[in-house]
Amino acid sequence: MSSLGMPVENNLIADRPYYEAMGAEIELFVSAYQNHLPLLIKGPTGCGKTRFVEYMAWRLKRPLITVSCHEDMTTSDLVGRYLVVGGETVWQDGPLTRAVRHGCICYLDEIVEARKDTIVVIHPLADDRRILPIEKLGILLRAAPEFGLVISYNPSYQSVLKDLKQSTRQRFVAMEFDYPSLEQEALIIRNETGLDGEMAHLLVRFAQLTRNLKGNGLEEGASTRLLVHAAKLMLSGRSPADACLAAIIRVLTDDPDMNAAMRSLSESIF
Amino acid sequence: MTPEPLALSVEDLEERLEEILEAALSSRRTVTGLAQEWASRPVGQQQTLLHWLPILARINPELAFQCARQLPLFLDRLNDESLKSWLGAIMTRYDQEGLQKALELLKQGPQRHDRMEGTLFLSDLVGELTVFVTGLGGRRLAIEEGAEPHTNTETLFLPVSVCLENRTGESRRLYHCLAAHLWGLGRFGTFFPGLMQCLELYPDPDQAARIYLALESHRVDAILTRTFPGLGRFMAQWHADRDRLPDSWRAPVSALMAPDAQRELSLDHLAGLYGASCPLPSPLPFHGAALYRPALQEMQRRVEQERLLFRKTVGEAIRGSQPVAMPGVRARELELEYDLLPDGSTFEMRLDGQPLLLPESFHPVMRSIVQDLGCIPPEYLSAAGSGGYALMESMRQEEQPTEAVARAEEADGRVIRYYDEWDCHRNDYRKAWCVLREQPISPTDDPVVASVLEKYHGLWQGIRRSFELLRGGDLWLRRQERGDEVDMDALVCSLVDRRTGVEMDSRLFRYRLHKERDVATLILVDMSGSTKGWVNDAIRESLVLLCKALQVLGDRFAVYGFSSMTRKHCDSFVIKSFEQPYHPEVERNIAGICPKDYTRMGVFLRHAAYRLNQQEARIRLLITLSDGKPEDYDSFQDGYRGRYGMEDTRQALIEARRTGIHPFCITIDTEARDYLPHLYGPARFVVMDDVRTLPLKIADIYRRLTT
Ligand SMILES: Nc1ncnc2c1ncn2[C@@H]1O[C@H](COP(=O)(O)OP(=O)(O)OP(=O)(O)O)[C@@H](O)[C@H]1O
Ligand SMILES: [Mg+2]
Numbered sequence: 001m002s003s004l005g006m007p008v009e010n011n012l013i014a015d016r017p018y019y020e021a022m023g024a025e026i027e028l029f030v031s032a033y034q035n036h037l038p039l040l041i042k043g044p045t046g047c048g049k050t051r052f053v054e055y056m057a058w059r060l061k062r063p064l065i066t067v068s069c070h071e072d073m074t075t076s077d078l079v080g081r082y083l084v085v086g087g088e089t090v091w092q093d094g095p096l097t098r099a100v101r102h103g104c105i106c107y108l109d110e111i112v113e114a115r116k117d118t119i120v121v122i123h124p125l126a127d128d129r130r131i132l133p134i135e136k137l138g139i140l141l142r143a144a145p146e147f148g149l150v151i152s153y154n155p156s157y158q159s160v161l162k163d164l165k166q167s168t169r170q171r172f173v174a175m176e177f178d179y180p181s182l183e184q185e186a187l188i189i190r191n192e193t194g195l196d197g198e199m200a201h202l203l204v205r206f207a208q209l210t211r212n213l214k215g216n217g218l219e220e221g222a223s224t225r226l227l228v229h230a231a232k233l234m235l236s237g238r239s240p241a242d243a244c245l246a247a248i249i250r251v252l253t254d255d256p257d258m259n260a261a262m263r264s265l266s267e268s269i270f
Numbered sequence: 271m272t273p274e275p276l277a278l279s280v281e282d283l284e285e286r287l288e289e290i291l292e293a294a295l296s297s298r299r300t301v302t303g304l305a306q307e308w309a310s311r312p313v314g315q316q317q318t319l320l321h322w323l324p325i326l327a328r329i330n331p332e333l334a335f336q337c338a339r340q341l342p343l344f345l346d347r348l349n350d351e352s353l354k355s356w357l358g359a360i361m362t363r364y365d366q367e368g369l370q371k372a373l374e375l376l377k378q379g380p381q382r383h384d385r386m387e388g389t390l391f392l393s394d395l396v397g398e399l400t401v402f403v404t405g406l407g408g409r410r411l412a413i414e415e416g417a418e419p420h421t422n423t424e425t426l427f428l429p430v431s432v433c434l435e436n437r438t439g440e441s442r443r444l445y446h447c448l449a450a451h452l453w454g455l456g457r458f459g460t461f462f463p464g465l466m467q468c469l470e471l472y473p474d475p476d477q478a479a480r481i482y483l484a485l486e487s488h489r490v491d492a493i494l495t496r497t498f499p500g501l502g503r504f505m506a507q508w509h510a511d512r513d514r515l516p517d518s519w520r521a522p523v524s525a526l527m528a529p530d531a532q533r534e535l536s537l538d539h540l541a542g543l544y545g546a547s548c549p550l551p552s553p554l555p556f557h558g559a560a561l562y563r564p565a566l567q568e569m570q571r572r573v574e575q576e577r578l579l580f581r582k583t584v585g586e587a588i589r590g591s592q593p594v595a596m597p598g599v600r601a602r603e604l605e606l607e608y609d610l611l612p613d614g615s616t617f618e619m620r621l622d623g624q625p626l627l628l629p630e631s632f633h634p635v636m637r638s639i640v641q642d643l644g645c646i647p648p649e650y651l652s653a654a655g656s657g658g659y660a661l662m663e664s665m666r667q668e669e670q671p672t673e674a675v676a677r678a679e680e681a682d683g684r685v686i687r688y689y690d691e692w693d694c695h696r697n698d699y700r701k702a703w704c705v706l707r708e709q710p711i712s713p714t715d716d717p718v719v720a721s722v723l724e725k726y727h728g729l730w731q732g733i734r735r736s737f738e739l740l741r742g743g744d745l746w747l748r749r750q751e752r753g754d755e756v757d758m759d760a761l762v763c764s765l766v767d768r769r770t771g772v773e774m775d776s777r778l779f780r781y782r783l784h785k786e787r788d789v790a791t792l793i794l795v796d797m798s799g800s801t802k803g804w805v806n807d808a809i810r811e812s813l814v815l816l817c818k819a820l821q822v823l824g825d826r827f828a829v830y831g832f833s834s835m836t837r838k839h840c841d842s843f844v845i846k847s848f849e850q851p852y853h854p855e856v857e858r859n860i861a862g863i864c865p866k867d868y869t870r871m872g873v874f875l876r877h878a879a880y881r882l883n884q885q886e887a888r889i890r891l892l893i894t895l896s897d898g899k900p901e902d903y904d905s906f907q908d909g910y911r912g913r914y915g916m917e918d919t920r921q922a923l924i925e926a927r928r929t930g931i932h933p934f935c936i937t938i939d940t941e942a943r944d945y946l947p948h949l950y951g952p953a954r955f956v957v958m959d960d961v962r963t964l965p966l967k968i969a970d971i972y973r974r975l976t977t
Contacts, residue, residue, distance in 0.1 A: 071888070074754060081752055084764075084776040092752075202499065209405040216404050217924055254951060261401030264446050268498040 008102040011063035019048070019055035020188050022180055029056050032173045033105075038126045038149035040169065043177030046223025048188075049152045052177070053107045062146055063104040065095045069114040075121050079134055091137065100125065100132045103146030111151040112164060119168055125149060126171035179211065185224060193231040199240070202269050203227050206244060209265045210252065217258050222248045240270040277313040280305050287338070290323045294331035304338050315345050322357060329361055333372055340376050347389045347433040348380055356380045379430070389433040390441035399428070399449050400697055406450065408457045409638050412697040413449070419558035421452040422568040423461055424696070428452075434555075443504050447556035450501055454490040455483075456641075459533050461565040463573060463642065468537055469562075472544055480560040481543050484550055485526060485536040487557045492527040508554045516548045569642055576639050580650050583632050588621060606651045608636075689876045691837065692921035694914055704837045704873040711831060711843040713858035718807050720857070722814040726965060733815065733969040737822045740787065740977060746780045753779030789825040789976055790848065790887035792878050795863060796896040797833040797843065802865040805897050805938060808961045812895070812968040813845075813860050819969045821852045825976070826885060829856075832874040833866035836904040840873045841866070848885055870910055871900035872918035875933070879926040891975065892926060892933045897961075899945065920949045934975060938964065 032039050033056075041049050050066075057064035067078065080094035099106035111119065124131050130143040151172070153164065180188060185207070186200040195203070204227065211221030230247035234240055244266040253259055278286070283305040291301060308316055319341060326334035337357070348356065364372035392399075396413050403411045403426065416427025426449055434440040455461065460483070472478035491509065495502030515523060522539035525531065553560075584606070606626075609618040619626040628636075639646055688702035723730055747753070749760045757780040764774045793816070795809060813829065820827045828850075831843035845859045846852065875892070882890045900915035910918070923933050935946060935955040946955040956971055958964050 076752075076754060081754075082779075083752055084774075084778045086774070086776070205497070209407070212405050212407045213401065215928075217401060219928060257397045257948070258401060260398045261405065264398065264402050264442070265405045266500075267443070268446060268450065268500045270500050 008063040008065070008098060008104055011065055011104060012061070013054055013058040013064060015058075017051060017054045017058055018191055019051050020180070020184060020191070022048075022177070022184065025052065025175055025177075026056070026059070028173075028175060030060070033060060033148045036128075036130060036145075037173045038151070038171060040164075040172035040174040041150065041152040041177060042155050042174060043152070044179070044220055044223060045154055046225030047177045047179055048224060049177055050107075050109065053105070053150055053152075057105045060105070060148075062148065063099075063102070064107060065099045065104050066107045066109060067095050068109045069111050069118075071113055071115065073114050073118055075118055076136075078118065078121060079132070080136070082136065096121070096125075097132060097134065097141065099149075100141055100143045100147050103144030105148040105150060108149075108151040110153060112153045116165065119165075122149065122151075123168070123171065126168075179207075179221075179224060182208070185227070188224060189227055189231050192228050193235060195231040195235055199234065200231065202240070203230060203234075203244075206266055206269045207248075209269070210248065210262060213258075213262075217255065218252060220252070222252060226251060241266055244270070277311075278309065278316050280309040283308050283316070286320060287323075290320075290327050291331055291335050291338070293327070294335040307342055308338075311342065311345075318345070318350070318353065322353075326357070326361070329364060330369060330372075333360070333364060333369060333376075336373055336376060344379055347431070352380060389431050390445065391431045392428050392445070393430075395442065395445055399445060400694070402446060403449050403453050404697070406453050406457075408453070409634070409641060410697045411453060411456070412695050414695065418561060419448055419452065420561040420564060421456055421558070422564035423456040424568050424572070426452045432555075443501075444555060447501055447504055448558065450494055450498065451487070451490060451556050452558055454494050455486065456565070458490055458493055459644070460486040460490065460536075461562065461569055462533070462644075463566075463569060465562065466566055468540075478540060478544055479562045480550060482536055482540045483560045483562065484553070484557075485522060485539055485543075486533060487554075488523045489526040489531050489533070489536060492531070496529065505554075505556065508556075515551050518543060518546050518548045519551055572638070573642055576635055576642075577650065579632075579635055580639065580646075583628060583635070584619070584626075587619075587626050587628050608646055608651070687877065687880070689873045691872055692918040694917035704840050704870065706840045706842055706873055706877050708830075708842045708844060708877070711845055711859050711862045713855065714862045715858060716810075716861035719810055719814055719861040722811050722965075723818075726811070726815060729966060730815065730818070733819050734822055736973060737819045737969070740823055740973065746782055748780050749775075749777040750779045750781045751777050753781035755780050755782075787823065787825060787976070788888035789891060790882060790885035790889070791820065791825055791827040791891040791893060791972075791976075792848075792882045793827065793829045794874060794878050794892065794894045794896075795829060795831045795845070796869060796894070796898075797831040797863060797866050798869040798897070798901075799865050799867055801897050805961050806863065806865055808938075808964045809895055810860050810863055811965040813863070814857060815965055816968050816972060817846070817852055817856065817860070819972065826887065828881065829860070830874075830878060830881070831863050833868065834870035834873070834902050835867040836902065837870065837873075837910075839867075840870055842874060842877055848881070868902040868910075869896070869898065869900055870902040871896075871915065872922040875919065875922035875926060879922075879929060879931055882926075882931055883929055889976065890931045892931050893972075893975075894933070894935045894937075896935065896937045896939070898937075898939045899941075916945060916949065923949055936964075936968070936971060 029039065029052075041052070043049050053066075054064060067073075076094065078094045078096040080092055080097045082089045083092050084090070093101065096106055098104065108114075108122070121132070124133060125143060126149055130147070132141045132143065133139075134141055179185065182201070182204050185204045186197065189195055189200040189203060190197055207222040207224075207227050210218065214221045226248045230240075230243045233243035233247055238246070241263075245263065249259055249262045249266065253262070284301055287301040287304055287308075288295065295301065308319060311319075319338065323334050323338060326337055337360075344356075345353070360372050360375050363375045392413075392415055399413050400411075403413070409423070411421075412425045414425050414427055415430050417429075418427070419429055420427050428445065428448055432441050432444050432448075434444050465482075466475075469475040469478045469482065491505055495505060522543065525539070526535055588606075607620045609620075619628060636646065639650075685708040687706045687708070689704045689706060690699040690701055691703040692698075693700050748757050750757070757778055760775065760778045760780075764776075764778060768774045793813070795813065801809065817827070817829065826848055827846070828848040829845040831845055832841065833843075834840040843863075845863065846856045850856065871894075875894070878892050882892055900910065900919045902910035902915070904910055926933050933950060933954065935942075935950050936958065937946065937955065938958045938961045940957060940959060942955070942957050946957070956967075958967070
């Protein structure tokens with residue numbers, strides 16, 4: 001039996017990702033990582049969770065393996081499976097196994113999307129045992145000391161049923177992300193896109209108005225990600241109103257009233 | 271070329287009007303007032319009046335007299351064509367329904383088809399404006415029509431219509447500006463509890479208020495301009511003539527435009543300007559009327575209410591966080607502090623240095639208190655005696671906020687639950703406003719239901735076949751590179767290949783695709799009085815067919831009927847619960863569906879969502895079978911009908927969607943095409959033109975919904 005898989009060195013992040021710290025999250029991440037505690041990051045979509053994990057992986061100089069969880073994901077998708085190559089059966093590590101074996105940081109994005117029976121495979125990894133049972137190989141894989149587990153989820157839009165079980169939650173150290181403050185968010189947009197400071201401020205102001213609408217007909221307000229999109233459109237010549245309409249308003253709602261109201265808000269700003 | 275005619279003087283007008291309206295006049299009712307009003311009008315309008323008045327007077331002198339009084343209100347925004355069609359409509363109404371009805375029409379003003387270009391009616395914009403002011407942030411505000419634009423700090427009263435320069439776009443901006451300006455007065459501290467005392471220092475408090483509000487308007491506009499540059503540009507068109515400000519106003523206004531200017535500065539300048547008794551600057555179109563009493567009254571009511579609410583909530587939180595007091599041990603005075611983030615967004619309360627957790631829903635109240643009073647007053651924080659924050663005053667029953675819907679009691683087998691209702695006039699929920707009882711339906715035997723399968727025999731065969739095809743189950747994808755299990759057939763073939771020296775196929779696995787139909791459906795059936803007769807029969811027949819089809823399909827489903835009679839009597843009838851299997855008893859329940867009272871849609875949607883959310887399913891579908899608009903019988907304000915009922919329903923649907931439910935509506939109300947898109951969104955409903963076709967189509971609709 002041989003084993004397949006790309007070298008994890010490909011997952012090293014070469015260039016420093018741009019990440020603007022909001023508080024003490026970098027220090028908290030480092031402490032959790034050093035103490036072998038897995039990390040749960042909560043926060044609305046597009047507020048910098050993925051970027052933060054990339055930055056931390058770069059900073060800790062560990063390869064980063066990201067898995068976007070989805071409903072049809074099976075345990076084999078995470079742990080690995082046999083393949084047949086040229087008449088021989090070959091075991092291929094799944095992303096989680098690779099991370100465990102080679103001491104990478106494994107980031108399970110949107111963990112609640114995965115079915116409950118899939119989620120439980122991380123339980124023995126996430127407590128102090130730090131082992132991954134691989135049934136098909138009949139082994140218990142002990143995690144390398146550099147292995148780190150990070151999961152994320154957005155508590156607001158999932159249905160009540162798609163909540164994390166207590167037995168899962170209570171294995172993690174949790175962080176809560178939210179939208180940055182006006183100044184910080186404007187800075188992020190400036191650094192990320194090159195949009196000038198004043199425009200970046202106005203864009204964030206507009207986003208804050210849409211965030212006031214959350215729960216009043218809008219599921220979510222505009223995320224930092226959408227602002228980055230709008231800023232890019234503006235830099236390539238679209239007017240602020242058009243950019244907001246295309247990158248933010250239409251993305252957030254199908255409702256004509258809501259659309260009209262948000263347009264009037266954007267007209268009030270720009 | 272005929273020379274431009276000259277405008278008529280008061281005397282000329284008096285003479286002409288007396289002549290025309292003679293029959294409507296008496297010694298106590300003269301034309302003097304009318305003549306004065308019309309004398310100030312441009313000559314073109316005077317001529318229009320003198321053209322129409324004789325025509326109207328010939329029909330009815332009283333009608334003509336009333337028209338002469340009302341017309342000045344509307345003439346500015348009517349062109350000749352629309353004036354003609356409006357007056358034409360009034361005269362027709364007079365012919366058909368008499369004077370009273372014609373006068374009503376006159377009072378209402380020009381209807382929308384007669385509007386002049388550029389005129390915008392509030393009714394067309396109220397939904398958008400409500401969202402707009404919610405977006406601006408701060409306390410939730412409602413929008414209503416008002417003759418004089420002003421705010422009481424809970425509601426913005428805006429004019430029925432506005433018109434600017436024949437451009438609808440500009441009129442829309444004017445509404446935005448008006449709304450933002452009135453919002454700003456409330457948000458930036460113009461109204462505060464001590465204002466009355468400040469104004470009463472002056473001999474004429476109303477005059478003082480006019481000056482103060484004019485000063486504050488400039489301060490607020492400056493803030494708005496800084497925060498909303500887009501609005502600022504629009505307002506600048508008017509502020510540009512700041513040169514027209516009376517001289518003594520220039521310096522104060524400039525000072526008020528500084529970023530750090532507060533209302534105290536306006537109060538300072540009020541003193542100077544009041545003494546100088548110079549004319550007030552003319553108000554700008556988006557400034558509204560100089561009203562302050564409504565705001566102060568509302569504020570007084572709210573401060574009191576929120577003070578009670580603060581004590582109650584904080585008291586409960588403290589009690590929840592403290593160990594049970596030992597008898598005989600006197601409770602220590604606790605030290606309560608709070609922090610407010612600079613942007614006003616988040617509060618933190620601490621009790622003896624420990625964070626005190628307050629319900630999320632309470633934060634807006636604390637923000638509101640700070641908005642009114644500038645801080646949380648020390649007396650709110652200091653514990654009242656050794657009892658701490660015990661609730662001393664009981665809240666008004668109606669306003670008592672119950673934690674959402676958490677209360678449920680079982681009484682003789684019936685589930686009773688309380689639900690909030692959305693009040694669009696307040697732009698907020700009425701807490702625990704509706705009482706919902708869930709109860710069994712009385713089953714009956716009815717040939718209509720018993721014979722459905724015979725009647726629709728052919729149709730049923732078709733439905734069954736197509737639904738059988740949709741049945742779920744696992745689908746195995748065979749001969750895959752990767753998969754969960756070895757595909758034995760493929761493996762055997764490969765081994766044979768290998769023996770015979772042919773290259774072996776590496777696709778040896780099978781992969782399980784979860785093609786589960788993980789669907790839970792709740793069908794909500796209208797049992798209001800209007801469903802009597804054909805509609806009820808069609809609904810029952812359709813339900814039998816649909817239930818049988820769902821049975822074949824294996825989808826979990828429940829059926830609830832509903833009918834209401836005021837908010838205190840909202841009945842939800844269990845025709846089939848999710849747990850109950852489908853058997854003949856359910857059909858007898860379906861037979862028992864009968865027309866009852868009204869349709870208080872929101873509460874039933876909320877209850878349906880509650881039941882659906884107890885189901886663990888990937889797709890949760892909420893189907894409403896209805897025959898008309900939301901409506902209930904009750905006495906408050908305008909009651910549960912019109913916009914109120916509509917907006918509550920819409921809000922309930924938004925709540926449901928937020929929890930991942932897919933709502934869908936099947937209705938036989940042909941007018942529904944006008945309002946359903948607003949409630950359910952485009953393509954989330956079907957309108958049946960002929961109720962008799964409902965049984966033929968319902969299964970098909972369901973199939974399309976879930977595939
Ligand atoms: N603190 C930050 N520093 C730098 N960039 C940021 C920061 N926050 C957000 N961004 C910007 O926002 C974008 C979206 O962030 P990211 O992809 O990390 O969101 P996320 O929280 O992972 O969202 P999702 O839950 O949808 O996956 C980033 O690409 C980046 O441009
Ligand atoms: Mg992400």
